[in-house]
Amino acid sequence: MPTNNIGKGLHIACPSPEHPFTPAWTNPNNINLWVKRDDLLHPIISGNKWRKLRQALEQLPGSCDRIISFGGGYSNHIHALAFCCQKLGIPLHAIIRGDYSANPSPMLQDIQTWGSTIEYVNKLTYQQRHDPAYLQQLEQRYPDAVIIPEGGSQQQALAGMADMLGELTQTYDYILAPVASGGTLAGIIHGLTQTVDCQSTKVIGIGVLKGQGYLENLVSGLLPLSPCTNWHIEHDFHFGGYAKSTDALLQFCQDLNQQYQLPLEPVYSGKLFWAVRELLAKGIFPPNSKILLLHTGGLQGARKLVLPD
Numbered sequence: 001m002p003t004n005n006i007g008k009g010l011h012i013a014c015p016s017p018e019h020p021f022t023p024a025w026t027n028p029n030n031i032n033l034w035v036k037r038d039d040l041l042h043p044i045i046s047g048n049k050w051r052k053l054r055q056a057l058e059q060l061p062g063s064c065d066r067i068i069s070f071g072g073g074y075s076n077h078i079h080a081l082a083f084c085c086q087k088l089g090i091p092l093h094a095i096i097r098g099d100y101s102a103n104p105s106p107m108l109q110d111i112q113t114w115g116s117t118i119e120y121v122n123k124l125t126y127q128q129r130h131d132p133a134y135l136q137q138l139e140q141r142y143p144d145a146v147i148i149p150e151g152g153s154q155q156q157a158l159a160g161m162a163d164m165l166g167e168l169t170q171t172y173d174y175i176l177a178p179v180a181s182g183g184t185l186a187g188i189i190h191g192l193t194q195t196v197d198c199q200s201t202k203v204i205g206i207g208v209l210k211g212q213g214y215l216e217n218l219v220s221g222l223l224p225l226s227p228c229t230n231w232h233i234e235h236d237f238h239f240g241g242y243a244k245s246t247d248a249l250l251q252f253c254q255d256l257n258q259q260y261q262l263p264l265e266p267v268y269s270g271k272l273f274w275a276v277r278e279l280l281a282k283g284i285f286p287p288n289s290k291i292l293l294l295h296t297g298g299l300q301g302a303r304k305l306v307l308p309d
């Protein structure tokens with residue numbers, strides 16, 4: 001087990017709660033749902049972003065004078081990282097897709113308050129965020145910086161997701177989580193390979209953007225050679241693309257919040273829970289299966305979204 005001193009310093013509330021969830025949904029196979037509330041790990045640091053950043057922040061070299069990372073204008077990753085950086089006294093240089101300088105989102109306003117510097121880049125430049133040549137230029141500009149990829153999805157993210165599995169109080173037949181940059185799902189899959197549950201627990205990702213093939217490659221690319229193939233991604237629940245939504249989805253999020261005190265946002269967790277409701281109704285899970293839904297947090301990103309009446 002890691003010492004996790006940084007987490008203590010940041011008052012990360014590990015382990016996060018794990019509780020049964022019994023919505024009044026069509027459930028012909030009598031499936032038992034549980035929720036792992038990583039949204040409650042910290043009031044500001046978004047759940048799965050903490051998990052993914054934990055090891056990278058613990059292993060920063062002493063020479064590190066800055067962290068550089070990438071995200072959109074509402075990025076939960078940039079928000080979480082900027083808060084951690086302020087607490088750790090390390091400047092964050094955030095490379096943001098699109099020019100929000102005239103009208104910064106609540107997320108961008110927060111990170112400016114926390115002392116991050118922001119570099120707005122256009123779509124074309126942003127597309128180079130994984131290119132070795134572009135990254136080399138950044139290294140030349142900032143020789144002692146540590147570069148963390150978009151979403152915090154890198155090899156070091158896997159260990160933090162394993163922390164989440166280590167907190168579980170029982171074994172599950174399925175673990176479900178949303179997928180965008182892939183680190184969360186890869187970490188769950190990899191964490192399971194280190195336990196006997198690799199064979200008995202299946203992992204299902206819910207793609208939150210249009211990315212059949214692409215998302216699978218992101219996840220596989222993060223996995224070390226691993227014998228665990230008990231996973232797949234569902235692609236029917238992206239609602240047209242990343243951060244795309246419908247009134248029905250917004251209403252669903254609001255209803256779950258009101259009926260079950262379960263705060264959801266429509267970009268990630270709303271799509272996950274919606275997918276689960278549909279999959280239960282279809283009866284695709286064997287009778288009496290035990291399913292864990294990972295609530296990955298992300299509520300800050302929804303601050304500006306208008307809910308229907």
Ligand SMILES: *Cc1c(COP(=O)(O)O)cnc(C)c1O
Nearest residue numbers: 076180181182183184268296298
């Ligand atoms: C970033 C994020 C995800 C997606 O996780 P990936 O590791 O990028 O696939 C899911 N949920 C929330 C709340 C997020 O902020």
